[in-house]
Amino acid sequence: MPAIAFLECVRCHHHVSADVPQTLCPLCAGSLYVRYDMDSLKHTAKRVNPARYAAESAASLGMWRYRDVLPSVTPVTLAEGWTPMLRSKRYPNLFVKEEGANPTGTFKARGLCLAVTMAKHYGLQHLAVPSAGNAAGALAAYAAAAGIAAHIFMPKDVPFANYLEGVVYGADVTMVDGLISDCARMVGERIKAQKETGTDPSQVWFDISTLKEPFRVEGKKTMGYELVEQLGWEYPDAVFYPTGGGVGLIGMWKAFEEMEALGWVTGKRPRMFALQSSGCAPVAQAYAEGKDVSTFFEHASTFAAGLRVPKPYGDVIILEIVRASGGAALAYSDEAILASVLDWAKQEGIFLSPEGAAATAAYDSLIASGDLKSTDRVVLFNTGGGLKYTDMTAEAMHLRRPGTLPTSMPVGGIITPV
Amino acid sequence: MPAIAFLECVRCHHHVSADVPQTLCPLCAGSLYVRYDMDSLKHTAKRVNPARYAAESAASLGMWRYRDVLPSVTPVTLAEGWTPMLRSKRYPNLFVKEEGANPTGTFKARGLCLAVTMAKHYGLQHLAVPSAGNAAGALAAYAAAAGIAAHIFMPKDVPFANYLEGVVYGADVTMVDGLISDCARMVGERIKAQKETGTDPSQVWFDISTLKEPFRVEGKKTMGYELVEQLGWEYPDAVFYPTGGGVGLIGMWKAFEEMEALGWVTGKRPRMFALQSSGCAPVAQAYAEGKDVSTFFEHASTFAAGLRVPKPYGDVIILEIVRASGGAALAYSDEAILASVLDWAKQEGIFLSPEGAAATAAYDSLIASGDLKSTDRVVLFNTGGGLKYTDMTAEAMHLRRPGTLPTSMPVGGIITPV
Structure with a gap:
């Protein structure tokens, strides 16, 4: 595992040290990326090391199989990453990256695994996060x-x-009558107040919001390494990524850049598609209007809870990547998303999260419009398991447990054995 | 992948052919096991093949990494098996096998993957299953x-x-005002009626109840191969297995037998512990009373839904294995189980299923009593992810979503941002 050379601002390219915890760039408040000495890594990091992988296959390495390109620390691990890549039974060139197999059931585990690992390394005692839900669950687990x-x-x-995750893992849970944007503001205000009132520095919360510290994106980049390795160290033609905060997409782009610098992959990078719900589509709207930055999406509402981010912090970077790659940012209705959840469950045996189904809805639509060819090799991320959304999906289906509401029983019934 | 040599009755050792679908032994109604030509397998099956594993690590092989000892068919796969083995942070010799990472979130995926694979191979069109819940979800997914x-x-x-799984995967769902035993009787009666009324044979349901056909136990045996491989091809001192139907435990014992025949592992087999809830403890009761067979457990009731099997079909085999291995069958109260769920979530960041927590409760208790030493290497199965039981676990905790019941808010509150 390599030492971190420095942290680099993605906006003004200022360098800061990773010896102490950092949040945003001290000069311009841009997000910080972890940088390594790539020339030296080129000689030490191994793309494939058959002997090592065979020996290690017995352990549960997960995303730490890429420790040659992750910070040199002792991982706080729950066996995150190295998730399955499923080939669609209907579309032979479509692959579903099943992030529901992660601890806490979503891709959020990757970023929070690394961020909590580094927090422990730095000796931080209090971590705070605003969340649409799944990042909170993942932070609660890794912090525990x-x-x-x-x-x-x-x-x-x-x-x-x-x-429930927050409660069982013993986190300090605050439920807010608002959106993630309100949560973010509250976290910021609390930390400001702690500092102003002279709270013991060791007791001041550290804001572990995504892109406001450098390690969540660094953990999420492993999705980029994995998808390329799982395709035999080749790029696909396109990547479909459900986009709330969009940091998974940003992290994969960083991975592509690193893998090219290391000589691990060559060729044209995939077209990157950012998929949203029309109930909360700030990035898709900015993309459609040709803007570089999104506008706060008013009255955000969708059962795809993870997409309910009315103004993602990384909007500018997402829009840049989407355009540079020849992809697009698109939004689909909750009805189309639910229809795609049911289609994939019944036809493929895969119970997608609503977020993942925004991506499958997009795939169908782009194949139908001809913007995508059925011969294009596509990797589509199911960012979380469908089981994490039982209440939201059942509500969207107007489904209740048989017996609790007589009119809502779609199949079978309760039978009393004689 | 080897051809199946024959199916063998575990009771009378009669052989039947695997060329057609089989249920129970035609002579004595015992359960059937898949048997291969072990002498030939000994020369062809590989315990470790570094070159192959490195090449294959890119694919999502899951339990099919053991295809050298599984029937030679084309898998119907959703990437089941090869689940993480987590080392406890508090007990350095205790390992948790995290079966929640499977498709549909439980170990049931392994057995139903193989059973549905074989059903497809045989051309069966209708599969029926009585279930305490998770087998139904897994069958629905693989059948889809x-x-x-x-x-x-x-x-x-x-x-x-x-x-919800049953509904979204498009299964024919029947909810029964009774227990799995009632469900089993109903499935049997339906099939009998179909045959008596001259239903077209291709439309008659095939009963895919565990141990009433040979392939669910065959899929579950992969847990035995995995735990031994993940410990470096060595047996642990003990295996802790939450026991409803108990077929995972039975399957692992079959795996140990095969691995020894193949020369893949030597030494003393682990002590096998079957763990139940005192709300439904037929096997623990029979064990305590020195009996060879369990008695139907009246008024079965526990929030560990998967343990609510009042008389497991494999009770005789389970009791035999438990005793032969020097293990035990034990039961713990729902209160102790819930306490262990919360202990593991807060102290280790692992959200166990109630079933898994019956095993952790047992571990604590046996360490305290001295029946187990802290130096004993133990593999404990979390047979499903805690997220699959949100409603049951929340109810056991008397927990409601904040705002829906003012008295039940254990932490924080709803805050309206100003």
Whole structure:
């Protein structure tokens, strides 16, 4: 595992040290990326090391199989990453990256695994996060594993699973009558107040919001390494990524850049598609209007809870990547998303999250319009398992447990054995 | 992948052919095991093949990494198996096998993957299963993937996730005002009636109940191969297995037998512990009373839904294995189980299923009593992810979503941002 050379601002390219915890660029408040000495890595990092992989296959390495390109620290791990890549049974060139197999059931585990690992390394004692739900659950789990206090702020109407995770993992849970943007503001205000009132520095919360510290994106980049390795160290033609905060997409782009610098992959990078719900589509709207930055999306509402981010912090970077790659940012209705959840469950045996189904809805639509060819090799991310959304999906289906509401029983019935 | 030599009755050792679908032994109604030509396998099957594993690590092989010892067919796969083995942060010799990472979130995926694979191979069109919940969800998923009709029968008070799975995967769902034993009787009666009324044989349901056909146990045996491989091809001192139907435990014992025949592992087999809830403890009761067979457990009731099997079909085999291995069958109260769920979530960052927490409760208790030493290497199965039980676990905690019940808010509150 390599030492971190420095942290680099993605906006003004200023360098800061990784010896102490950092949040944003001290000069311009841009997001910080982890940088390594790539020339030296080129000689030491291994793309494939058959002997090592065979020996290690017995362990549960997960995303730490890429430790040659991750910070040199002792991982706080729950066996995150190295998720399955499923080939669609109907579309032979479509692959579903099943992030539901991660601890806490979503891709959020990758970023929070690395961010909590580094927080432990730095000796931080209090981590705070605003979340649409799944980041809160993942932080709660990794903080519990690390013995660090987690302070999580979520909208009051997140999937019930997210609330329960916060409680069982012993986090300090605050449910907010608002959206993730309100949660973010509250976290910022709390930390400001702690500092102003002279709170013992060791007790001041560290804001672990995505892109406001350098390690969540660094953990998420492993999705980029994995998809390329799982395709035999080749790029696909396109990547479909459900976009709330959009940091998974940003992280994959960083991975592509690194892999090219290391000589691990060559050729044309994939077209990157950012998929949203029309109930909360700030990036798709900015893309359609030809803008470089998104506008706060008013009255955000969708059962794809993870997409309910009315103004993603990384909007500028996402729009840049989408355009540079020849992709697009697109939004689909909750009805189309639900229809795609049911289509994939019944036809493929895969229960997608609503977020993942925004991507499958997009795939169908782009194949139908001819913008995508059925021969194009596509990797589509199911960013979380469908089981994490039982209440949201059942509500969208107007489905209740048989017996609790007589009119809502779609199949079978309750039978009393004789 | 080897051809199946024959199917062998575990009771009278009669051989039947695997060329056609089989259920129970035609002579004595015992369960059938898949048998291969082990002498020939000994020369062809590879325990470790570094070159192959390195090349294959890019694919999502899951339990099919053991295809050298699985029937030679084209898998209907959703990337089941090869689940993480997590080392406890508090007990350095305790490993948690995280079966929640499987498709549909439980170990049931392994058995139903292989059973549906074989059903497709045989051309079966209708599969029926009585279930405590998770087998129904897994059958629904694999049947959808295979294009086969699934008829699932579950108690009406299963975790909501199980009901939703059945519906979204398009299964024919029947909710029963009773237990899995009632469901089993109903499936049997339906099939009998279909045959008596001259239903077209291709439309008669095939009963895919565990141990009533040979392939579910064959899929579950992969847990035995995995735990031994993940420990470096060595046996642990003990295996802790939450026991409803108990077929995972039975399958692992078959795996140990095979691995020894193949020369893949030597030494003393692990002590096998079967763990139950005192709300439904037929095997623990029979064990305590020195009996060879269990008695139907009246008024079965526990939030560990998967343990609600009042008389497991494999009780005789389970009791034999437990005793032969120097293990035990034990039961713990729902209160102790819930306490262990919360302990593991808060201290280790692992959200266990109630079933898994019956095993962790047992571990604590046996360490305390001295029946187990902290230096004993133990593999404990979390048979499903905690997220599959959000409603059951929340109910056991008397927890409601904040705002829906003012008295039940354990942490934080709803805050309206100003």
